[in-house]
Amino acid sequence: MLEKMMKTRLFAWIDERTGAEAIIKSQLTEYQVPKNLNYMWNFGSLALLVLTLQILTGIFLAMYYKPSAALTYGGYTVAFDSVERIMRDVNFGWLIRYMHAVGASAFFVVVYMHIARGMYYGSYKGPRELLWIIGVVILLIMQGAAFFGYLLPWGQMSFWGATVITNLFGALPVLGEYLQQLLRGGFAVGDPTLNRFFSLHYLFPLLLAAIVGGHIHALHVVHSNNPEGIDVHEGQGTIPFHPYYTIKDAFGVAVFLLFYCYVVFFNPQMGGYFIEVDNYVPANNLQTPAHIAPVWYLTPWYTILRSFESKLLGVLAMGASLAILFLLPFLDRSKVRSSRYRPVYRQMVILFFITVIVLGYCGHSAPTPTLKLVGQIATTYYFAFFLLLPFLPKFEKTKNVPDHI
Amino acid sequence: MKLKNILMAVVAMTSLMVASGAVQANEHGVALKHAEIDVTDQEQLRRGLTVFTDVCMGCHSAKYITYKGLMDYPELSLSREAVDELRGEHPLTAGLITDLSPEDAKVSYGKVPPDLSVIANARRGGPDYIYSVLTGFEHDPAGKVPDGNFNEYFPGNRIAMPDPLGWLDHDEADTAELEAQAQDVAAFLAFIADPHQNERRIIGCWVLGFLVVLTLVLYLLKKSVWSDVKH
Numbered sequence: 001m002l003e004k005m006m007k008t009r010l011f012a013w014i015d016e017r018t019g020a021e022a023i024i025k026s027q028l029t030e031y032q033v034p035k036n037l038n039y040m041w042n043f044g045s046l047a048l049l050v051l052t053l054q055i056l057t058g059i060f061l062a063m064y065y066k067p068s069a070a071l072t073y074g075g076y077t078v079a080f081d082s083v084e085r086i087m088r089d090v091n092f093g094w095l096i097r098y099m100h101a102v103g104a105s106a107f108f109v110v111v112y113m114h115i116a117r118g119m120y121y122g123s124y125k126g127p128r129e130l131l132w133i134i135g136v137v138i139l140l141i142m143q144g145a146a147f148f149g150y151l152l153p154w155g156q157m158s159f160w161g162a163t164v165i166t167n168l169f170g171a172l173p174v175l176g177e178y179l180q181q182l183l184r185g186g187f188a189v190g191d192p193t194l195n196r197f198f199s200l201h202y203l204f205p206l207l208l209a210a211i212v213g214g215h216i217h218a219l220h221v222v223h224s225n226n227p228e229g230i231d232v233h234e235g236q237g238t239i240p241f242h243p244y245y246t247i248k249d250a251f252g253v254a255v256f257l258l259f260y261c262y263v264v265f266f267n268p269q270m271g272g273y274f275i276e277v278d279n280y281v282p283a284n285n286l287q288t289p290a291h292i293a294p295v296w297y298l299t300p301w302y303t304i305l306r307s308f309e310s311k312l313l314g315v316l317a318m319g320a321s322l323a324i325l326f327l328l329p330f331l332d333r334s335k336v337r338s339s340r341y342r343p344v345y346r347q348m349v350i351l352f353f354i355t356v357i358v359l360g361y362c363g364h365s366a367p368t369p370t371l372k373l374v375g376q377i378a379t380t381y382y383f384a385f386f387l388l389l390p391f392l393p394k395f396e397k398t399k400n401v402p403d404h405i
Numbered sequence: 406m407k408l409k410n411i412l413m414a415v416v417a418m419t420s421l422m423v424a425s426g427a428v429q430a431n432e433h434g435v436a437l438k439h440a441e442i443d444v445t446d447q448e449q450l451r452r453g454l455t456v457f458t459d460v461c462m463g464c465h466s467a468k469y470i471t472y473k474g475l476m477d478y479p480e481l482s483l484s485r486e487a488v489d490e491l492r493g494e495h496p497l498t499a500g501l502i503t504d505l506s507p508e509d510a511k512v513s514y515g516k517v518p519p520d521l522s523v524i525a526n527a528r529r530g531g532p533d534y535i536y537s538v539l540t541g542f543e544h545d546p547a548g549k550v551p552d553g554n555f556n557e558y559f560p561g562n563r564i565a566m567p568d569p570l571g572w573l574d575h576d577e578a579d580t581a582e583l584e585a586q587a588q589d590v591a592a593f594l595a596f597i598a599d600p601h602q603n604e605r606r607i608i609g610c611w612v613l614g615f616l617v618v619l620t621l622v623l624y625l626l627k628k629s630v631w632s633d634v635k636h
Contacts, residue, residue, distance in 0.1 A: 073468055074520035084469050084523070087599070087601070088469060094601045095605070095608075247623070250623050251623040254616060254620040261612050262609075265605055265606060265608065265609025265610075277527060277528065280524075281519075
């Protein structure tokens with residue numbers, strides 16, 4: 001079909017003015033991809049899909065949403081009212097809003113899988129260091145966008161979650177208090193906070209779209225890694241992206257949509273994991289909820305924060321836990337990429353994934369002394385994983401790597 | 406081999422989803438009573454509406470549900486006459502708002518009763534919680550909390566709402582009737598918390614049906630496109 005389209009006169013006209021044919025060839029029909037990628041390589045295209053869905057649904061939501069904390073009848077606010085208006089009175093507003101709310105969680109599911117794949121198969125290692133670093137920037141912006149977005153319904157969890165997180169900045173020395181007030185637009189979370197968060201929540205996805213473009217461009221310069229973690233050369237074990245990976249990604253999209261649509265249509269709150277129960281209670285600055293926890297995708301980092309007695313140390317550790325991701329390509333000194341040929345790293349990285357899940361569980365649950373200890377042990381391993389990497393080649397006996405796929 | 410991996414992932418994801426649904430029941434230790442509700446049952450929803458307007462609306466509002474909505478939602482589809490009788494002087498576009506002013510409520514009960522529009526989503530256990538609380542008034546075993554303010558299912562047990570259905574010390578013969586009232590109003594509140602939920606589930610069945618076919622077609626297409634790739 002693509003070839004047919006490229007033979008039309010219209011295409012020739014466009015090609016003369018844009019060089020479209022060369023782009024399509026170099027990026028799709030002649031772009032070489034290893035033939036042995038497994039289904040873990042589908043999550044990149046899924047992330048792109050969810051980002052698109054989030055931006056599109058978000059644009060429509062912003063047509064009806066009103067960022068104002070002005071009080072209305074019954075202890076509600078203009079913002080909360082406008083969300084309920086979308087849910088009740090706007091044609092298919094419920095669908096757009098549930099797609100957006102579930103989409104936020106789905107975005108993190110696919111991106112965390114995408115990152116885990118990169119770590120397991122060593123996709124962050126040379127020559128893909130910059131590709132990985134751009135990816136970490138994307139992760140940070142995503143977390144920011146999700147955090148800003150969660151404030152918008154102005155429910156109890158929105159309000160208190162934002163209060164707790166903006167409080168963290170106050171713990172930083174010298175500039176902390178200034179930063180905190182800058183974020184809040186005042187001394188406490190309130191109407192000005194809601195307005196600036198809305199503005200930033202609209203800005204960040206646009207940044208994401210641009211940086212994702214950079215991520216894909218960087219990928220197309222160095223090409224995909226593969227489960228064997230070995231360099232491949234054109235003609236030796238590679239196939240063109242189109243049609244092979246376009247159809248494989250399309251199949252992945254269909255499978256993803258099955259899960260996504262099941263949640264959107266039948267379980268949009270996901271038992272309080274995707275939309276928390278307390279967020280249906282309007283924000284009340286005089287009443288703290290019994291248990292404040294961020295949404296599941298931020299809970300691992302929340303546990304790291306809570307694992308330290310000193311607030312400053314907790315904040316620094318949380319910052320470090322994200323910042324250390326940037327250093328991963330340089331901490332790992334092994335010549336071998338894929339876990340398939342690195343027995344010790346394989347154990348370590350699987351334990352790392354389990355650790356992140358444990359951290360997430362601890363952060364989501366109400367704090368108990370046992371969970372705190374578990375969280376502290378998990379935090380220790382989180383950092384130990386990264387800090388052990390430089391010494392790993394000294395005692396890890398890697399298996400023989402095949403020289404072609 | 407690969408298909409097996411996909412199947413395993415599907416099974417894992419599905420069990421996670423089911424588990425997350427089952428976990429929600431209750432977090433204050435006391436197991437909630439299960440409410441027999443059906444948000445597609447017009448009779449039950451209408452009975453629940455009557456309990457709501459006759460009892461709950463003495464103090465509570467549901468401001469996101471308008472009198473017009475009572476006619477427009479197919480699940481309720483009240484007649485214009487019935488709605489006119491309910492609304493009295495209130496305009497059709499007004500929400501279901503109590504005549505009790507917040508100030509008076511504060512004087513009488515110590516706090517303003519919460520709006521009930523989204524209460525079924527705002528409490529863990531939803532309709533089960535509502536049903537349990539309405540039929541959970543007991544004498545305080547410790548004798549500290551006055552009668553009518555002790556509730557087995559309310560977090561902390563001390564509730565400002567005084568036994569709306571008259572559950573405490575009711576006649577044995579009335580148990581079934583009171584339980585039915587509590588379930589009906591729980592059904593009504595579960596419905597108004599998300600009034601498009603029935604439409605959503607119906608559309609969802611079509612969407613999933615389409616996606617199953619699409620997935621199958623794309624899988625076969627993928628297999629055929631990849632048939633010339635040797636591993």
